[in-house]
Amino acid sequence: MSEIIGFAGMSHSPFATLLPPARDGEPGGRFLADSTKVGAAVTELRPDAVVVIGPDHFHANFYDQMPPFVLGVEEATGFGDFGSTAGPVPVASGLGWAIRDGLAESGFDVSLSYALTVDHGVVQSYEMATGGAGIPLVPLVLNTAAPPLPSLARCVALGEALGQAIRHAPDPGRVLVVASGGLSHWLPSNDPRDPSVVGERRSSLIHGRQDARAFAAVREPRVRAMAGNPDAPVNADWDRWFLRQLYTRDLGPIVELGHDKLEEEAGSGGHEIRTWLVGHAAAGLPLVWDSYEPVPEWITGMAIGATFPVPA
Template sequence: MSEILGLVALSHSPFATLLPPDGPEQPGGRFLAEAARLSEAVARLAPDAVVVIGPDHFHGNFYDAMPPFLIGVEHAVGFGDFGSRSGPLPVAGELAWALHDGLTGAGFDLSLSYALTVDHGLVQSYEMVCGVGTDIPLVPLVVNTAAPPLPTMDRCIAFGRALGDALRGAGGTGRVLVIASGGLSHWLPTNDPRDPAMAEARRHAVIHGREALRAFAVEREDRVRAMGGDPYAHVNGAWDRWFLKQLGTGESGPIAALGDAGLEERAGSGGHEIRTWLIGHAAVRAPLVWTAYEPVPEWITGMGLGATFEVH
């Protein structure tokens, strides 16, 4: 039987690599310092494998066929966007299949990939927690947080509970850490193809992006770069701290009760990424006992971290 070591959850941002701080007092400096402490704690735990739950930013999934939940079971590669790791990633195949079977047995018809592409939404946190160039085997779980139709927050919590059951029932894997990557509050341009405000070229890209994947990615990176560095960008630090405190109580119900509209009002369209935290929290079934937070408007994101174990 597998042993769940706990949950580590953290924000990601392209600007962690595009606009790195010169020191601890610069924007993002406190977040990266706390992330380094977290990584040291994880190294002491010495997981045999990790399950990484993260979103995709239209590098692997598009609206030609958008799955709510997707698991990689054999080969996975990092896309390499925004300076994140590119190339093959070590997949814990036996564990991935055990999780797939457990989740489908619990009634979740998640999509499956033998050749999965993941972007910075998953890879950045994987390396930030486990170390750059890590070879710790992972199970990549991608959740659609980009635009409606989204899996509801209640559905994500139920998915997380089933994931935890599947993890506990998986044999022969050893010590497993769950990593959730995403959020916290950030406001992004619409990704919803139904939104009349979306430019036609952008709409074509989020639906048909596979046709010219690298060209689309270059164009997107240019647009994202232009958003960075603004010290007045909208970040809702009060809500982010409430969210972290709520998961510290062990009760995610009040978060789910906000619904999509309430969540987006408080945390922006990018706030839908907190679904990864809800899944991980439900899987581990333990409250966050350590958190750290820095609002970084220059990175257009509230940068939070949490763990279900103490970080010294």
């Protein structure tokens, strides 16, 4: 049987690689320094595998066919968007299949990928949490881009089933659960039903799979142009409230927000906190440490939370 040795939730941002601080005290510096501390703490935990729960930013999944949950079971490849690592990522295939079987027994028929493309939404937090050590991972990708999204309650239920599946995996191993996403940030709509999403942009959201590289080449300059604005909206009060809730095992107050209230408080990008709900529920452990820095220049409230001690 496998053992869950801890959970770490981490924000991600393209600008962590594109707009890193040049010196101490600049935006993002605290987040990057504390992510290094988490990586050191994870090294001490000695995980054999990492289950990484993260979103896709229209590099692998599009609205020609948008699954709520996709599990990678054999191969994974980093897309390399926004300066993130490109190329093969090691996959813990045996654990992946055990998770698949356990989720199915719990009533979750997740989509499977034998060759999953993962973007910075998985790769960045995976590398930060593990120090880039090449520990085999099982990637679980959630649709957090636009409705229809899995409900908050469904994400908690998935997390509980995921934790059970990991603990019942036949091979003994030490498993770290990592969630990647959030916290508050406001993004342009990616909903094909939105009347403001028209023309080539709408077509790319639906048909981008036909040439994902070409779609990314058009989209990335628009995202890059959002960087560096010290007045970009970030709801630091809400972000800190969210972190406080994770110091208990009761996710009810977050689930009770529902889709609309979550978006009102944390923005369209705030839907990525679904990954944290899955990971926190899987571990079944409260946070014991967190770090938070609002970084409007990165358009995001950058947070880290861990269920294990992190050295000062």
